[in-house]
Amino acid sequence: MLPQRTVVCKGINFARMCFLVNCLKRFKSSQQWLSRQKADPYVEKAKIYNYRCRSAFKLLEMDDKANILHPGQTVIDLGASPGSWTQVAVQKTNSDGADTTQPIGTVLSIDKLQIFPIEGATIMSNMDFSTIQAHDKVVEALNGRQVDLVLSDMAPNATGVKELDKDRIIGLCYMAIRFAALVTKIDGNLLFKVWDGKEVPILEMDLERFYKSIKILKPKASRSDSSEKFILARGFRGIQRPLQNGRWG
Structure with a gap:
């Protein structure tokens, strides 16, 4: 014993x-x-400008370069928590009506997590954007409008296994693409985050079938040691055939 x-x-x-x-x-x-x-200077800058986190400056920088946000637009922010991209979208689209000389836009924010209220945005917390129920609620909230721009700064929780994490974010990307295809107007745009890897060129090829132009953006506000980059797909052509299993059919 x-x-x-x-x-x-x-x-x-x-x-x-x-x-x-x-x-x-x-x-x-x-x-x-x-x-x-x-x-990190962007962390302090976010406090000064009252943004919820430093990622706001990524979107601001990309908008400066690509000119994708305008007053009067309808924008959806996927995986929006804590809401810094939503804050930028509200300012740029004038969805809070702060500028009485400009058209008033619409901003919808969706996340599985809680998002605290943001003036000028419709918040959909505790909601999985990939579900039919979420899609129905979004369509109801849009009230007949189609979307000018879908944003996604989503990333999965890291497991520490590099290849698995890359597969998971690619899966999120395809879900965002599918969602955007169902709500975006013709000539609308999509901006989403991806991690660098061998899967990205395949993703770009899929996008090229449904958008007129694809551009890779790497804002300075992205940390230098980060593999993240952003894909801007412009000029949605519409859906020619249905989407299946998160991939184009």
Whole structure:
């Protein structure tokens, strides 16, 4: 019996050791994240301009280059929490009516997570945009309007397995493309995030069948060590055939 007890004790000690190692790794990662946040000028800038997070400056920079947001537009922000892209969209489309000389736009924001209210935006929290129920609610909220621009800064929670994480974000991209195809007006646009990888050229080829032009954008506000980039698909041609299983049929 003594050897068995020894093995059990060793097992317990090993489990505790693994737990402690994982805790140390998480602590180190958290410390690195905090240090990076403190040194990041966009984090402080977001506080100054009252944006919910630094990602607002990615959209602002891409809009400066590509000129995709205008007063009076109808825009949908997918995976919008905490809402910084929505804040930018509200300002640029004048959906809050702040500028009485410009047309008033419409901004809808959707996320599985809670999004705190943003003046000028219709918030759809705790909702999976890929479901039929979400699509029906969006169509109801649009009240006959079609969408000028679909935005997506979505990314999956990282598993730490590089290839798996890339597959997951590609899956999100195709879901965003499918959603956009169902609500976007002819000549409308789509802007979404992707991580660099061998799957991206295939994604671009699929997009080229349904949009007039495809452009890759990498804003300066994206961290230099990040593999993220953004695909801007302009000039939606319409759907020639149905979408199946998240991919073009």
